[in-house]
Amino acid sequence: MRRQDDERMRFARLDARRITLDLQADDLLRAYRNMLRARLVDERLAELRAQGYAAGGASCRGHEAAQVGCVEPLNVGLDYILPYYRDLAALLAIGMPPEAIFLNQLSRATDPISGGRMRPAQWNSRALRVVSASGLVATQTLHAAGIAFAAKLRHENAVAVTFFGEGATSEGDFHEALNFAGLHHLPVIFVCENNGIALSTPQSAQMSVAHVADRAAGYGMPGVIVDGSDVLAVIGAAREAFMRARSGLGPTLLEVIVPRLGPAGSMPDPHDPVEQLRVYLISRGDLSPEADAQMRADLAAGLDAALKAALAAPLPDPATVGEHLFAPDSASPSPTNPADGGKER
Amino acid sequence: MRRQDDERMRFARLDARRITLDLQADDLLRAYRNMLRARLVDERLAELRAQGYAAGGASCRGHEAAQVGCVEPLNVGLDYILPYYRDLAALLAIGMPPEAIFLNQLSRATDPISGGRMRPAQWNSRALRVVSASGLVATQTLHAAGIAFAAKLRHENAVAVTFFGEGATSEGDFHEALNFAGLHHLPVIFVCENNGIALSTPQSAQMSVAHVADRAAGYGMPGVIVDGSDVLAVIGAAREAFMRARSGLGPTLLEVIVPRLGPAGSMPDPHDPVEQLRVYLISRGDLSPEADAQMRADLAAGLDAALKAALAAPLPDPATVGEHLFAPDSASPSPTNPADGGKER
Amino acid sequence: MAQQTMIRALHDGLREEMARDERVVLLGEDIGAAGGIFNATQGLRREFGPARVWDMPLTENGTVGIAIGAALAGLRPVAEVQFADYLFAAMSQLVNEAAKVRYRSQGEWSCPIVVRAPYGGGGGGPDHTQNVEAFFAHVPGLKVVIPSNPADTKGLLKAAIRDGDPVIFLEPKRLYHEPPGEVPDGDYLVPLGRAVVRREGSDASVITYGAMVVESLAAAEVLAGDGIELEVVDVRTLQPLDFTTIAASVHKTTRAVVFHEDVRFGGFGAELAAFISEVCFDDLAGPVLRVGALSLPTPASPELETAVLPNAETLVAAVRHLTTLH
Amino acid sequence: MAQQTMIRALHDGLREEMARDERVVLLGEDIGAAGGIFNATQGLRREFGPARVWDMPLTENGTVGIAIGAALAGLRPVAEVQFADYLFAAMSQLVNEAAKVRYRSQGEWSCPIVVRAPYGGGGGGPDHTQNVEAFFAHVPGLKVVIPSNPADTKGLLKAAIRDGDPVIFLEPKRLYHEPPGEVPDGDYLVPLGRAVVRREGSDASVITYGAMVVESLAAAEVLAGDGIELEVVDVRTLQPLDFTTIAASVHKTTRAVVFHEDVRFGGFGAELAAFISEVCFDDLAGPVLRVGALSLPTPASPELETAVLPNAETLVAAVRHLTTLH
Numbered sequence A, B: 001m002r003r004q005d006d007e008r009m010r011f012a013r014l015d016a017r018r019i020t021l022d023l024q025a026d027d028l029l030r031a032y033r034n035m036l037r038a039r040l041v042d043e044r045l046a047e048l049r050a051q052g053y054a055a056g057g058a059s060c061r062g063h064e065a066a067q068v069g070c071v072e073p074l075n076v077g078l079d080y081i082l083p084y085y086r087d088l089a090a091l092l093a094i095g096m097p098p099e100a101i102f103l104n105q106l107s108r109a110t111d112p113i114s115g116g117r118m119r120p121a122q123w124n125s126r127a128l129r130v131v132s133a134s135g136l137v138a139t140q141t142l143h144a145a146g147i148a149f150a151a152k153l154r155h156e157n158a159v160a161v162t163f164f165g166e167g168a169t170s171e172g173d174f175h176e177a178l179n180f181a182g183l184h185h186l187p188v189i190f191v192c193e194n195n196g197i198a199l200s201t202p203q204s205a206q207m208s209v210a211h212v213a214d215r216a217a218g219y220g221m222p223g224v225i226v227d228g229s230d231v232l233a234v235i236g237a238a239r240e241a242f243m244r245a246r247s248g249l250g251p252t253l254l255e256v257i258v259p260r261l262g263p264a265g266s267m268p269d270p271h272d273p274v275e276q277l278r279v280y281l282i283s284r285g286d287l288s289p290e291a292d293a294q295m296r297a298d299l300a301a302g303l304d305a306a307l308k309a310a311l312a313a314p315l316p317d318p319a320t321v322g323e324h325l326f327a328p329d330s331a332s333p334s335p336t337n338p339a340d341g342g343k344e345r
Numbered sequence C, D: 001m002a003q004q005t006m007i008r009a010l011h012d013g014l015r016e017e018m019a020r021d022e023r024v025v026l027l028g029e030d031i032g033a034a035g036g037i038f039n040a041t042q043g044l045r046r047e048f049g050p051a052r053v054w055d056m057p058l059t060e061n062g063t064v065g066i067a068i069g070a071a072l073a074g075l076r077p078v079a080e081v082q083f084a085d086y087l088f089a090a091m092s093q094l095v096n097e098a099a100k101v102r103y104r105s106q107g108e109w110s111c112p113i114v115v116r117a118p119y120g121g122g123g124g125g126p127d128h129t130q131n132v133e134a135f136f137a138h139v140p141g142l143k144v145v146i147p148s149n150p151a152d153t154k155g156l157l158k159a160a161i162r163d164g165d166p167v168i169f170l171e172p173k174r175l176y177h178e179p180p181g182e183v184p185d186g187d188y189l190v191p192l193g194r195a196v197v198r199r200e201g202s203d204a205s206v207i208t209y210g211a212m213v214v215e216s217l218a219a220a221e222v223l224a225g226d227g228i229e230l231e232v233v234d235v236r237t238l239q240p241l242d243f244t245t246i247a248a249s250v251h252k253t254t255r256a257v258v259f260h261e262d263v264r265f266g267g268f269g270a271e272l273a274a275f276i277s278e279v280c281f282d283d284l285a286g287p288v289l290r291v292g293a294l295s296l297p298t299p300a301s302p303e304l305e306t307a308v309l310p311n312a313e314t315l316v317a318a319v320r321h322l323t324t325l326h
């Protein structure tokens, strides 16, 4: 009874929100499909890892609504996105093909992300303006500030959105980036996907404040907290942040509280963002159980094909290992060390 | 008329404060003497620099009340002090002899601070628990947190107090130090001597918040703002911070707003902390103009003697340059590079 | 004596030093309940309590800076950094602070910290496999230790913890689990500043350390088949460096190859080769060769990593080249 | 041609590049209205406006990280760091990010930044006089440039700004004001990767760079009095390194001294000496000697600084030693 009331309240809130946000059924179905697809890709990646096929990477499980919601207002190809290793759902949503993800996870030669040079999930796509990520946490927050500053000075109207975990906020880079962004009212959005833990370290051993967003005031920017199980709430908060950024009002620190879900196959979790949206869409008649099943089947078929293609792709060619250290036209001495090439002896 | 009223109000506030703080005339005269002495030492240092005698250093002019007030509750020899280059008045107040300051400014062999190894004003005194300072801003804030953590774990009841300018708060170290201190409720006091400028950079180009203390909330610690022209106000705020630290309540970010005064010899400035205290003490009969003149003359005589002695001290002996790189009992290979000592060839 | 892994030897070394000296404290990310991402500190928080094993927030610069503070206050902190690549974030604290505090205070203050970090190849890509020893060995005031086997790991770690100055303790992570090795029972130290000849030989010397010691011993086997006797010198501590043992070996064999996993250009091997070339000038039958990685970041995929990093084969080729031509 | 100081040449180089290419922006602490603590950017904010000359908050890591971001977005940032010693605070951004972004993205992204910093001796003490070149020259993906005179300063700076990759541009601060030198009029480049013979000689080669070029030329005068003709090779760019010019000089003179102000142990001179010892093995009449600072922090007092850093005299002694014995 109680449970049903809760659900009614929640659905009513969602009804109101979709009106406010002017989201049609199609929009919601697209968000749902993006989240579901990310979930399915993520499950396949977990299987690959379990089979010893792949070298690492982190799950976006539970973070789907946070990520899909945050990139909803993104102007793909104009705005810059500086993700962290968990941002699979964000990347799929903005148009990175699943096959690229699989190639990346499998470190294949044709992996468009790094060609096997980086461990999986250090994202990159020039075409999508996904800035090449390192394996270090928080460093990209400064790049986002620098990009936003450049964009602002050139009147480009581009926004830089960067993602990181709550643990990453303990690094000095975070402070330096937010300070600079706040100072110059830069068009940058700092999205903290707060899952309450950094490897083994709980938030309570990371900072003494209840919310990462509590730090925003120290940088003269709004700190917004949003429920990361609820994609509509995230879309609302993200749109507000993009609006602020685009209209010259400056940066936002957006803290998305994401649920920690059990592993794939465990009990359905009421905080599961994919499940929450599914139940709502079905209750409102936007999605039928049959259509849902069909969507899953279609997605699965597409992913199976993509994975198969990725598994068939060649491994990196050692002969290419020296490429792209410097620009092709790089000033380099015509002579090179006659003693060089320790390998070749 | 207006001006006189202001002064009456100010004096009344000071009267009330000295009662609250239970400060006797002697205590105030000691604070005054410490501030005045720092001013006179500082003026001599400026002269030495003007004469090309000395290699650098920064003036504490205007910062005297901030510094003398902040170390008033210090338990000298137990508590740790991690100063920055401006903290001349703090060091004199806790017992560093003026001759040491002159020897340091002149980079003499007998300089107890670094023996000429560091530029002037990179303070140090093991006996006074003044931790050796580098020439980099903000790095010492982390050391203060580490010392406080060690002290807390060993139940030593020692407090670490560290000083820095408002510019230094833009460094990542500041963030990392305050985060850690707030997290573990450490007995550390972060004193920001805010003079509104960092070399040429005004605070408004350094951060977007009005007060450094605004950042304290993000670290779960109180941020206290105090008028650095008013030594009694500073003593009050410092005592509160030490009390919090000693009783296990954790760190404080204490922002002392210090005035920027004209150079020595310029017009008296109503914000001059030394002058403010002098006028008050005279108005209350705690100090007569004659006693003040006598105090100045005595101090000047002492400083002249100290400076004379310092000027007569020997320059560093190049033969000692290799000392103290490692511990005397350091594990080192009995053999050393037979090719070493490029100088000696 | 027992067969142990390097990670076990590390763990035991930490545990014994903590038991011996209550000033020894550990700090690092995820080292407490989780026991460290490579398990070096497993169980130590339970055994010694949270006052001795500090889980740090996610900041390497902060971890090192706070360790320095704790050392200034009289403790003997041992900091773990999860990958040596993150040490770059703490460089200013290490180079400008830890390395200089004794010198600048004329010995009034000191900074006896140990900073441990796994390093080098074995998967991880450009920012999780860097060989960082050259950066630290060059800094006056820092000591740099690199073990190549479990027994040395324990003995060197204990010596580093008891040392009065900052020590960068680099652990070749690909040796963490294998090969295991004999580890003496009880308390023992391997003093800093002493190289050791791991295998005697007469035809050429390889001067090496860390994971490349294992590769060198494998190469020596192969070369023995050709009738080339390779002497393998394990440097063990880069700073202080045991010039004498190295020079004596080259004096005997007259041929030297300097071998490390790091990029050759500007690597620590340059110091070794320059020093040997100078001091052993009259002994040398041929030039001192250097074997190291190509001047590239280390890619993550095994195929590409192998193309960049040197190994036993690379060394064999260099020694053959040297012994054939000279 | 006009006589100019190095700082003037720097200023003019920046100004001309800003005028030529509107993507060139400057960023650093106190570089705007104040014109930089050494006046390199004097007047540029007034001339080009605040959108091109950014006064940064007090963070070197932030300055470099933000420059990287601006470069990723298509600008050509030139960052000033007030003293090279502060670069250690930005090491992770430089080594883990700037140096690797092109490689890791297979060339999709690049990072054309120039990071300028005054460095080396001339007063300042342990953390304001460090010679930092060895740290950067060792990193694949970074270029390292060190001018020794005003004309090169301008030409190399312009080439660095036009280069597509990150360049660490180290300015020997003791040469900022003297000696002045002839600077060509108009636009010209000194390409990266080319050493130059500053003075021809036949008896020995000194391989050097930066402020030590000036010392070397002084030493060559003294030695000429003894009848020893010293060839002075100015390396100019450490990465890429012009192996050919260096080897050709040693091939000719048969004797080499490698000379830098930095601490010798593990310094860039080790690379030079190791490479020369190997490649010129059959040419060498004697060992390659290295002259550098003692393995100590550089103290502030002039008496102590002089005791630690090398100079023309130290070089003269080394060359005499080498030419006498070999």
Ligand SMILES: Cc1ncc(C[n+]2csc(CCOP(=O)(O)OP(=O)(O)O)c2C)c(N)n1
Pocket (backbone or CB within 6 Å): A058, A086, A135, A136, A137, A164, A165, A166, A167, A168, A169, A193, A195, A197, A198, A199, C029, C058, C060, C082, C086
């Ligand atoms: C500079 C740096 N330090 C440490 C690590 C190792 N590391 C990888 S992920 C991680 C935890 C990050 O936690 P959080 O920021 O909360 O992100 P989450 O994974 O929880 O989403 C750590 C410590 C790293 N990658 N980079």
Ligand SMILES: Cc1ncc(C[n+]2csc(CCOP(=O)(O)OP(=O)(O)O)c2C)c(N)n1
Pocket (backbone or CB within 6 Å): B058, B086, B135, B136, B137, B164, B165, B166, B167, B168, B169, B193, B195, B197, B198, B199, D029, D058, D060, D082, D086
């Ligand atoms: C890491 C570092 N960066 C830059 C400097 C150069 N520097 C010395 S003092 C200073 C300004 C500091 O300003 P603030 O912190 O406000 O202190 P104030 O001198 O105003 O008291 C700067 C930039 C330095 N010493 N250390």
Ligand SMILES: [Mg+2]
Pocket (backbone or CB within 6 Å): A165, A166, A167, A193, A194, A195, A196, A197, A198, A199
């Ligand atoms: Mg987290």
Ligand SMILES: [Mg+2]
Pocket (backbone or CB within 6 Å): B165, B166, B167, B193, B194, B195, B196, B197, B198, B199
């Ligand atoms: Mg200031």
